[in-house]
Amino acid sequence: MKKTSTDVLPAEGGLGNEPLLAVDDLHVEFRTRQGAVRAVNGVSYTVNPGETLAVLGESGSGKSVTAQAIMGILDMPPAVIPKGEIRFKGTDLLKLSDDARTQVRGQRIAMVFQDALSALNPVFTVGWQISEMFRVHRGMSKRDGMNKAIELMDKVRIPAARQRVNDYPHQFSGGMRQRIMIAMSIALDPEVLIADEPTTALDVTVQAQIMELLAELQRESQMGMILITHDLGVVADVADKISVMYAGRIVENAPVHDIYRSPGHPYTKGLLESIPRVDLKGQDLYAIKGLPPNLLDLPSGCAFNPRCPYRQDNCVTAAPQLYEISGTRGSACHYWREVLDGERQ
Ligand SMILES: Nc1ncnc2c1ncn2[C@@H]1O[C@H](COP(=O)(O)OP(=O)(O)O)[C@@H](O)[C@H]1O
Numbered sequence: 276m277k278k279t280s281t282d283v284l285p286a287e288g289g290l291g292n293e294p295l296l297a298v299d300d301l302h303v304e305f306r307t308r309q310g311a312v313r314a315v316n317g318v319s320y321t322v323n324p325g326e327t328l329a330v331l332g333e334s335g336s337g338k339s340v341t342a343q344a345i346m347g348i349l350d351m352p353p354a355v356i357p358k359g360e361i362r363f364k365g366t367d368l369l370k371l372s373d374d375a376r377t378q379v380r381g382q383r384i385a386m387v388f389q390d391a392l393s394a395l396n397p398v399f400t401v402g403w404q405i406s407e408m409f410r411v412h413r414g415m416s417k418r419d420g421m422n423k424a425i426e427l428m429d430k431v432r433i434p435a436a437r438q439r440v441n442d443y444p445h446q447f448s449g450g451m452r453q454r455i456m457i458a459m460s461i462a463l464d465p466e467v468l469i470a471d472e473p474t475t476a477l478d479v480t481v482q483a484q485i486m487e488l489l490a491e492l493q494r495e496s497q498m499g500m501i502l503i504t505h506d507l508g509v510v511a512d513v514a515d516k517i518s519v520m521y522a523g524r525i526v527e528n529a530p531v532h533d534i535y536r537s538p539g540h541p542y543t544k545g546l547l548e549s550i551p552r553v554d555l556k557g558q559d560l561y562a563i564k565g566l567p568p569n570l571l572d573l574p575s576g577c578a579f580n581p582r583c584p585y586r587q588d589n590c591v592t593a594a595p596q597l598y599e600i601s602g603t604r605g606s607a608c609h610y611w612r613e614v615l616d617g618e619r620q
């Protein structure tokens with residue numbers, strides 16, 4: 276689908292009444308031989324400067340595809356965006372020309388990927404890779420770029436940065452490699468940072484350190500941050516608000532503390548009850564029964580209904596809208612009141 280494209284980018288600085296980033300009713304399908312895989316089915320969320328949105332959901336719920344659509348790195352085809360907008364300070368990125376999009380990607384909206392080892396190039400030193408951002412995008416000399424690389428390695432707390440700048444990716448631990456990825460992602464002072472499962476490959480202590488680093492960098496720069504995770508446990512301390520995804524839809528939106536105190540969707544409740552708790556060691560974890568749906572053939576009504584302990588007849592016949600629980604909360608469950616009250620059906 277070719278839309279009219281524009282080269283006009285949003286200005287640096289002021290926002291007016293627009294959110295920094297607004298994903299609005301986004302739909303993404305993959306046209307495959309088996310049929311259309313409906314990976315994203317009407318996702319909306321916003322991020323403002325200095326704000327952290329955590330996007331949570333099991334594997335396959337459409338978190339990364341949404342992020343790839345924001346970055347403009349989906350392979351199209353097979354991906355198709357039949358509907359929706361991705362507004363960056365009011366400008367729909369989906370309508371931008373390729374040239375203009377390139378100006379945004381990596382510079383004004385940057386991304387940290389899960390797997391730092393495969394995202395880094397094994398044959399170049401980390402200093403070279405970080406400094407390349409400055410050489411390519413800021414026209415810096417090699418020497419100035421290297422100095423900037425050292426500065427950034429210090430900033431992400433890599434010990435002995437000046438010595439280690441000439442080391443190769445495999446000479447670093449997983450946690451240090453992720454710090455290098457983060458250094459590259461913030462090199463050009465992005466306004467939005469998307470971190471897609473940035474700590475999944477790391478052990479628990481290192482996970483916490485990386486989360487703390489991201490939170491600190493964000494406090495300094497006032498970036499808007501989208502933190503994608505399948506683990507509710509890692510985002511409690513850093514997120515301001517949470518959007519929970521299931522089968523390509525947002526099923527619950529809420530400020531972070533509200534969600535931990537009283538989930539408003541049965542799926543969120545199931546996820547919360549699946550977080551391992553030290554005090555309950557040895558007891559069976561409540562895991563959500565069943566499997567996520569086949570995106571080639573979504574269940575009728577609410578996509579979660581086959582797994583839901585709150586299911587009633589209308590859950591099979593009518594897809595719930597995102598009901599407004601309060602000014603800052605929404606739940607796509609016909610029975611959100613019962614869920615909030617903690618009644619098990
Ligand atoms: N190139 C592709 N072709 C077909 N299906 C895809 C493709 N890329 C992703 N998908 C499907 O889209 C769904 C959502 O994927 P993704 O956004 O990566 O999930 P997650 O929430 O784990 O990040 C998955 O079911 C995945 O199989």
Ligand SMILES: [Mg+2]
Nearest residue numbers: 338339340471
């Ligand atoms: Mg993913």
